[in-house]
Amino acid sequence: MHRDVTLREVAQLAGVSSRTVSNVVNGYANVTDHTRARVMQAVEELGYRPNVLARNLAQGRSGQIAVVVPYLDTPYFSELLQGIIRAARVQGYNVLVDQTDGDPDHERMLIHHGRSRLLFDGVILSPLGLDQQALADHDPRLPLVVLGERVSQGTFDHVGIDDVTASRQATEHLLDLGRTRLAAIGDQPYPTGEAAQLRTRGFREAHQRRGARVHEDLIVRTPRFNRADGAGAMRHLLDLPEPPDAVFCYSDLVALGAIHALTERGLRVPEDVAVIGYDDIEDGAYANPPVSTVSPDKELIATTAVERVLLRIASRTPPPGMELRAPHRLVLRHSTIGRVASSRPR
Amino acid sequence: MHRDVTLREVAQLAGVSSRTVSNVVNGYANVTDHTRARVMQAVEELGYRPNVLARNLAQGRSGQIAVVVPYLDTPYFSELLQGIIRAARVQGYNVLVDQTDGDPDHERMLIHHGRSRLLFDGVILSPLGLDQQALADHDPRLPLVVLGERVSQGTFDHVGIDDVTASRQATEHLLDLGRTRLAAIGDQPYPTGEAAQLRTRGFREAHQRRGARVHEDLIVRTPRFNRADGAGAMRHLLDLPEPPDAVFCYSDLVALGAIHALTERGLRVPEDVAVIGYDDIEDGAYANPPVSTVSPDKELIATTAVERVLLRIASRTPPPGMELRAPHRLVLRHSTIGRVASSRPR
C-alpha cells in the first residue's frame, strides 16, 4: 500500500503553496484562473484526493449528522431516513445511522454527544424511551432536532405534524361513515407515550364534536405500534361482548395487524369493521384491502429536519428551539370506504 | 462554548505523560493499577472524552464502514441494515448509510473510495447498477463485501444464498401443488440482472426435474422488484388468453403487488392463483393472505458481511475473495397452501 498523495505534494508540483491548493480544492474564489488551472492539473496528474480525516480535525467538525430511530425496519422510519439521506447529501453531509430499540440509555447517550466528541456535528432523533424531561437535559452544545410528537423545550427544534387534528379528522371520518362503536388501538398513558396521548385526544375530540360518546373500554393500549401489537389488540377487542364496528389505529402497522386478525376471524373490512391507520406507508396502499390513513408529508419532514440541524450546526449562537409543523392529509381507501373508489394505488 | 478537555490536560492533572493517558483510555494493558486509577480519576474529574477526529487522523482510519443499498425503503434492505448496524456496533464500528437508487455512477464512485479518502474503512455494497465487470474494477485497497447474487471476483467477498436452489424449491412447491401453468415475475435478461437470471434458472430447473414444460410467455420481466412492478406484471398475465394458475415472484414486494392485482380482478389466492415470493419480509407474513416465501437467514448474512469487511480492514494483505452462502428455507403460508396451516405468523 503506497502512501497517498498529500496536499503538499500537489503544491510542490504546481509550484504554489499548500494554502493555495487548499483554496482551489475547496473553491475559495481567491485564486487566479491561471493558478487554478495549474493546481487542477497537478491534482489530476497525481490523482490527489483530500484526506477527510485531516480536514475534519483541522476544522473541528466531522461533516456528519447522526440519524437515530428506534427501529430501522419500521417502514415509516425507513421512508423518512431515505428522505433525510437525500437531503443531507445535497448539503455535503454524510449520515450516520443508529438504531436504539427504544433504549432510554442509548438515546440519552446520543443526546450527550455519544461516547466521544465530534463524531457527528448534529443529531436528528426520533425518541421513544425518553420523555420531555429527559430530552430537555441534552447537551446544549449539540445541535438537536427531534422528530415526532414531542414539544420543543426551547433548546432544540421539533418537526412533526399536528397529531391531535389529524387524529380527530381520522376519527370524524369513521363517525361520518355512520359507525357508532369506535375502538382506538395504541394508547400509551405514560410519560414516554406523548405521541399516543395526542392521538387519543384527537379521538376524543372527534366524538365530542359529533356528539357521540366515547366507549372507554374500546381504547386499547399497546406497548409499540407494530403489527403484532395491532393483531393482539384486535383479537382482544373481538373477544369483547360488544366488539367495535370501526377502529382507529395509531400506525399503519397496527392497522395491518388488526386487519390480519379480523381476516383470521372471518370478518370483512370494512363491511363488518372499518379500519383506518396512520403514517401512510407503502404497505398500506397495497394491502388487501388498501388501508385508509393519515398521510404526513414525509418528504417535507425529512428536508426540514436536515435544514434545521444544519442551520444549528452553522450558527455561532444556538437559535431558539422551534416548533415546525408539516402538513398532513387524510387518504381514504377501501378499508373504510369499501370498493367505491378507484382501487389502483399511486 | 468553552474549549474541550484534551488528553494533555488530563495527563497534567494526573501527573503522567500523555502517552500513559492514551494507554489507559485505550486499554493497552501496560499500566500499573495505581497509575491507571490516578488517570481514571483525572478523566472523571475533567470530564474528558477523546476526540475521535484526532484519533482518526493519527490512526489513519475512520472506524466507520459504509453500507450501500439501492433503496432504503425496501423492507428487505432495511431488515438487513438493522442487522448490520447491530453487528458493527458490537465491534465498535459506526455505520454510514448511503442509498444509490441503483445509479451505476454512484455505485462506481463508492467502490473507488468515495470522493475523499478515509471517510470509511470498508464497504458493504448491494449493487444494482453495476455488473460483474464493473465490480471487479473496484479500488483494490478498499475492503469490499458484496451482497446479493453476484459472484466474487477474487478481490472481494460475496455473501448471499443459493438462489438457483432456493428458486427451484419454490417452483417445485408450486408444481407439487398440482399447478400446471406457472408464471415467473421478475426476470431481467441483461448484465446487471444476474440475481434475476439465477432465479429464472431455478424456475426452469424445477420444471425439468418434475418433467413439466415451461410456459415461456408466462415469464415476465420487470425493471425492479417492487410492488408496482408486481401488480403491473400480474395484470399483464391476467390479460393473456390463458392466464397462469400459480406465480413465482422474485421478491415478496412483487408478490404483494401481484396479490393486489389479483384481488382487484376478483380472483382468489390461492384458489384461483397460488403465489409465492422471495425474501421473507415482515409484510408478507401479515399480508392477506399471508405470503409463502423463500426465507434467507438475514441475521447471518448481516453478521457475516460485517465480519468479513472488518477482517479485510484488519488484514495487512488482502485475503482472497470468498464466496459465502447463508442458508435459506421455504416458508409456506396461505398464499400457496390455503387455510390448512395455522394462520398466526411468528
Place this chain on the structure above:
DNA sequence: CTGAAAGCGCTAACAG
C-alpha cells in the same frame, strides 16, 4: 512501565 517528541494532512490566521 513511562516520558519526550515527532508526526498524521489539512486549515486558517497572519503577513506580504
Place this chain on the structure above:
DNA sequence: CTGTTAGCGCTTTCAG
C-alpha cells in the same frame, strides 16, 4: 492574490 506557519488532539516510535 499567495506564501509562511502554527496548530487541530491524538497515537506511536524511540529511549530510558
